[in-house]
Every structure is written in C-alpha cells, then in structure tokens.
Amino acid sequence: MTLIPITLTINGDLTQVAVHASQTLLEVLRYELRLIGTKQGCDKGDCGACTVLLDGEPVLGCLTLALSCAGRSVTTVESIPRADPLLESFDCHGAGQCGFCTPGMLMTAKGLLAKEKKPSRDSIRAAISGNLCRCTGYGPIVEAIAAVGEGTVQPATEEKLPPPLPSYGAPRK
Numbered sequence: 434m435t436l437i438p439i440t441l442t443i444n445g446d447l448t449q450v451a452v453h454a455s456q457t458l459l460e461v462l463r464y465e466l467r468l469i470g471t472k473q474g475c476d477k478g479d480c481g482a483c484t485v486l487l488d489g490e491p492v493l494g495c496l497t498l499a500l501s502c503a504g505r506s507v508t509t510v511e512s513i514p515r516a517d518p519l520l521e522s523f524d525c526h527g528a529g530q531c532g533f534c535t536p537g538m539l540m541t542a543k544g545l546l547a548k549e550k551k552p553s554r555d556s557i558r559a560a561i562s563g564n565l566c567r568c569t570g571y572g573p574i575v576e577a578i579a580a581v582g583e584g585t586v587q588p589a590t591e592e593k594l595p596p597p598l599p600s601y602g603a604p605r606k
C-alpha cells in the first residue's frame with residue numbers, strides 16, 4: 434500500500450508521518466506515533482473513547498481519516514498537564530473508575546470549556562452525550578466539569594499529582 438507523507442501539528446509539535454489513504458487518525462496516533470492515551474473502543478463511532486480535538490473541535494479519531502488532518506492541529510489527552518484543574522476535578526469527584534472513557538471525556542470537556550468558560554450542566558450533558566461511560570453513571574463527570582467552570586477546584590498538591598505518562602519509545606517505521 435502506498436504511504437503518503439503528511440505534516441500536522443500534534444500537541445503543539447510539528448509532526449511528519451507517512452500514512453495509508455485509509456488509515457484513521459486514531460490508528461496513526463496510537464500505532465504510528467505511540468500516543469496511546471487516546472483509546473480505541475468500538476472503532477465505529479459509537480463510544481467516544483477516541484475523542485481528540487481537531488483545530489479545537491472534538492472529533493472521533495476512529496471516524497477521521499488521517500489524511501484529512503494534513504496541515505491541521507490535533508490535540509490529544511497527552512497535552513493535558515499533570516496539574517490541570519480538570520484532572521484534579523475528575524479525581525476529586527470520582528469521575529473516573531476503570532478510566533477507559535476518561536481520555537475521551539477529558540478532551541470533550543476541554544473542547545467545551547474552551548468555548549464556554551462556565552458551561553451549564555445541561556450544556557455539559559449535551560457535550561458528553563457521545564461519550565459512553567459504563568462505570569460512573571455520568572453524574573460525577575458532569576459535576577467534575579462544572580466545578581472547573583465554576584472555579585471551585587482546589588489545586589492539586591505535589592504528592593497528589595498523577596505520575597508522568599510513560600514513554601513508549603520511537604514511532605513504528
């Protein structure tokens with residue numbers, strides 16, 4: 434299969450990668466670039482686990498062709514700093530249990546909070562309506578996002594910060 438070189442910005446870094454015409458953004462992120470924070474759930478647009486931001490808008494990585502991202506800006510869960518209030522709020526509200534939906538939820542929340550500084554709970558529910566969670570019942574997730582907008586999240590202390598993400602080595606050739 435022919436590989437097509439593309440350049441895109443990923444988490445602020447200009448990145449070159451060769452992709453197949455049929456490869457999805459999710460596949461390129463996880464299997465070519467080793468950015469495995471973005472989860473592969475249903476792989477058909479149903480679960481939202483693969484949500485990333487494309488030019489600031491939440492998109493499903495499993496339904497987005499990598500080729501269509503050439504010259505554009507992709508933001509993944511790896512871009513979120515360890516001390517980000519959204520992470521602390523998810524922690525404080527028990528908004529993550531098994532954690533499989535969490536990267537997609539976080540990126541959907543980031544997209545919403547970039548547009549609406551203080552989203553209503555209805556607005557939050559609408560934003561995350563495409564992100565499925567089988568563990569939490571959604572209430573803690575809605576409250577966690579609302580608390581960031583309301584500015585009621587206490588900053589995390591150093592000992593409470595999550596560990597840095599591990600490195601998974603160089604991208605596949």
Ligand code: FES
Pocket residue numbers: 472473474475476477478479480481482483484493494495496
């Ligand atoms: S993996 Fe993309 S929507 Fe489920």
Ligand code: FES
Pocket residue numbers: 528529530531532533534535565566567568569
């Ligand atoms: S925390 Fe398990 S699916 Fe959401």
